[in-house]
Amino acid sequence: MSERAPIPLPEESRTEASALRARATLLKRLADVVCLPASRINAFERAMTSDLLVELLRDASLVERERVAQRLALMGDPPGPLARVLLRDTLSVARPLLEEAAQLSDADLIACLYQAGPEHRRLIALRRGVSEIVTDALIDMDEEPVAEALLRNDLARLSHHGVEHLVATSRDAPHLAPLLLRRAELRPSHAYVLFWWADAETRLSILQRFAIARDILEEAVEDLLDAAAPGPDDALSGKALDFIGRRQRNPEAARKSPFGSLEAAVAAAEAELTPEIGEEISYLAGLKPVTGAKIFTDPGGEPLAMLCKAAGLPRTALRALWRGLRRQDVDRSGATDHALERALIVYDALSVDRAQTVLRYWNWSMTSGLSPALLKALRQDDESAIDEYSKPHRPALLALSRDFGR
Structure with a gap:
């Protein structure tokens, strides 16, 4: 049986098909030329060919653009103008370059992340060795999948600003907290703010990693810490020395307090930890x-454990404050309440000097040293939390937040 003859196409259709084949061939040839090694083509010839390709790609089909992008991805370092056109194209076109081109410039990547979509930005976040300037721009877009991709990318470089922004973001995206703890860029000031909204396991990890002793600092300024020696008389230097020294309690506050000592104030708080008693305890403990x-309104109990340990109070004091806050100390079976048990474990796990480091970082971070983004995140729930503890404290907390942002 003879084969059926092909149906002849109209002249106009044959011409159009021929033109499409010619354009596809031209695109392939020009892409081949652009990808020639430097020994075969100079920079000006490569730039001229790239400009021609940019013009042709404006009217090219999706399949043709994908083929050009796949070809250029093998090059590793495609010409900037050509790369920008392809990077901001649809994802199927941009993906080969974002995943395989090793030497895309920061300028090209930033142009892409601002002009393309969320998945483009996620692929940029996964690139090997993505720089701080690019990660800062990605983080500023406030997209959780992109933030998670960055934190999982051990070869991505994060700036101090970027880490601060991510810590603040984790306030509403708690799954980011464990990923932040994996990063070498995380500083103690970041971790101790992150602590306030972290889960119990992450909190324990923060304390184990960042609750460090101050032995080297104490040795360095030992003569300045000597009470008999004249120390610096400016407030900032005094604040730094207070952070370093071993004395946690405030003897001046004890002389002025109606309770006379921290232990007496804690004993009074066991019946009811009123705002007035809480304020006295804070002053007496050097806070x-x-x-x-912030410590008394935290639902977890770990900060309360830090307060007691740092101030040299016994475990019984922790239980007394717990009862004074009207918290359950035993469950229905008569066993120690889970939250209190966790607080007691933290109390036993840290030495006095390490607990002091944590407490002093908190005391410092409440009033200075934080970026507006971190302070905003830290204050996010203060209004409702303070309502539960003390309405008179609310204006002070809110005023502090406003003053810091000026």
């Missing part, structure tokens, strides 16, 4: 009232 309010 600002705003720090004490």
Whole structure:
């Protein structure tokens, strides 16, 4: 049986098909020329060919653009103008370059992340060795999948600003907290802010990693810490020395307090930890009232354990404060309440000097040293939390937040 003859196409259709084949061939040839090694083509010839390709790609089909992108991805370092056109194209075109081109410039990547979509940005976040300037731009877009991809990419470089922004973001995206703990760029000031909204396991990890002793600092300024020696008389230097020294309690506050000692104030708090008693405990323990309010209103109990350990109070004091806050100390079976048990474990796990480091970082971070983004995240729930503890403390907390942002 003879084969059926092909149906002849109209002249116009044959011409159009021929033109499409010619354009596809031209695109392939020009892409081949652009990809020639430097020994075969100079920079000006490569730039001229790239410009021709950019013009042709404006009217090229999706399949043709994908083929050109796949070809250029093998080059590793495609010409900038050509790369920008392809990077901001649809994902199927941009993907080969984002995943395989090793030497895309920061300028090209930033242009892509601002002009393309979320999946483009996620692929940029996964690139090997993506720089701080690019990661900062990605983080500023406030997209959780992109932030997660960056934190999982051990070869991505994060700036101090970027880490601060991610810590603040984790306030509403708690699954980012464990990923932040994996990063070498995380500083103690970041971790101790992250602590306040982290889960119990992450909190324990923060304390184990960042609750460090201050032995080297104490040795370096030992003569300045000597009470008999004249120390610096400016407030900032005094604040730094207070952070370093071993003395946690405030003897001046004890002389002025109606309780006379921290132990007596804690004993009074067992019946009911009122705002007035809480403020006295804060002063006696060398804390600002705003720090004490944050500790007393935290539902987890770990900060309360840090307060007791750092100030040299026994475990019984922790239980007394727990009862004074009207918290359940035993469950229905008569066993120690889970949250209190966790607080007691933290109390036993840290030495006094390490607990002091944590407490002093908190005391410092409540009033200075934080970026507006971190402070905003830290204050996010303060209004409702302070309502539960003390309405008079609320204006102080909110005013602190407003003053810092000026």
